[in-house]
Amino acid sequence: MTKTEILDAINLLLVSKWPDRTVYVDVCPVDFNRPSFWLTVEKYDLTDGNRFLIRHDLQIRLTLYDELDEHYDASWYRLSQETDAVTELLIRGWMVGRRHLKPLLKVLPRDPDRAYVQINLSWMDNRPGLDTGASTPAADAYSVTVRGDIN
Numbered sequence: 532m533t534k535t536e537i538l539d540a541i542n543l544l545l546v547s548k549w550p551d552r553t554v555y556v557d558v559c560p561v562d563f564n565r566p567s568f569w570l571t572v573e574k575y576d577l578t579d580g581n582r583f584l585i586r587h588d589l590q591i592r593l594t595l596y597d598e599l600d601e602h603y604d605a606s607w608y609r610l611s612q613e614t615d616a617v618t619e620l621l622i623r624g625w626m627v628g629r630r631h632l633k634p635l636l637k638v639l640p641r642d643p644d645r646a647y648v649q650i651n652l653s654w655m656d657n658r659p660g661l662d663t664g665a666s667t668p669a670a671d672a673y674s675v676t677v678r679g680d681i682n
Contacts, residue, residue: 532627532628532630532654532656534572534575534589536627536628537589537591537627537632537652538556538557538570538572538591539556540625540626540627540632541570541591541593541621541625541650542554542556542570544620544621544625545568545617545620548616548620549566549568552564552566552567552568553567553568554567554568554569554570555567555568555569555570556570556571557570557571557572559571559594563596565596565597565598565599566595566596566597566598566613567596568593568594568595568596569593569594569596570591570592570593571591571592571594572589572590572591573590573591573592573649574588574589574590575587575588575589575590576588580655582658583657583658584655584656584657584658585655585656585657585658585659586653586654586655587652587653587654587655587656588651588652588653589651589652589653590649590650590651590652591649591650591651591652592639592647592648592649592650593617593621593647593648593649593650594645594646594647595610595613595614595617595645595646595647595648596644596645597609597610597613597644597645597646599644605643605644605645607643610641610644610645610646611646613646614638614641614646614648617648618636618638618648621634621636621648621650622634622636630654632652632654634650634651634652635650635651635652636648636649636650636651637649637651
């Protein structure tokens with residue numbers, strides 16, 4: 532599983548709920564459309580889980596840009612409701628490949644025209660290039676012996 536696959540999965544969730552909005556991934560242009568979303572990777576750490584596994588810790592920031600009125604003001608109420616809707620959508624978790632990811636979400640302090648949601652994900656993968664050797668073969672047969680008095 533890669534960072535790009537995770538960003539694509541979040542993008543798909545957002546577009547399925549808000550099909551008329553643009554989701555910018557990684558780069559948000561200066562003249563972006565409103566209302567829209569921006570997904571960016573803030574931090575990605577790889578650490579040892581143990582001898583055989585690597586731990587991935589990914590931190591993504593989702594920025595929600597609100598629509599501006601004729602006075603270039605945003606609605607704090609609408610922005611708050613949309614932030615709640617986004618967190619409800621993402622907290623359920625989602626599938627990326629064959630994995631089900633459960634994020635830790637944190638709603639960050641917002642600006643007058645935008646809100647921020649921090650998405651934290653952690654998972655373990657096999658250590659790349661590690662040869663674990665031949666696997667133990669499955670047993671062909673087994674036997675069970677019971678000893679003792681049964682009354």
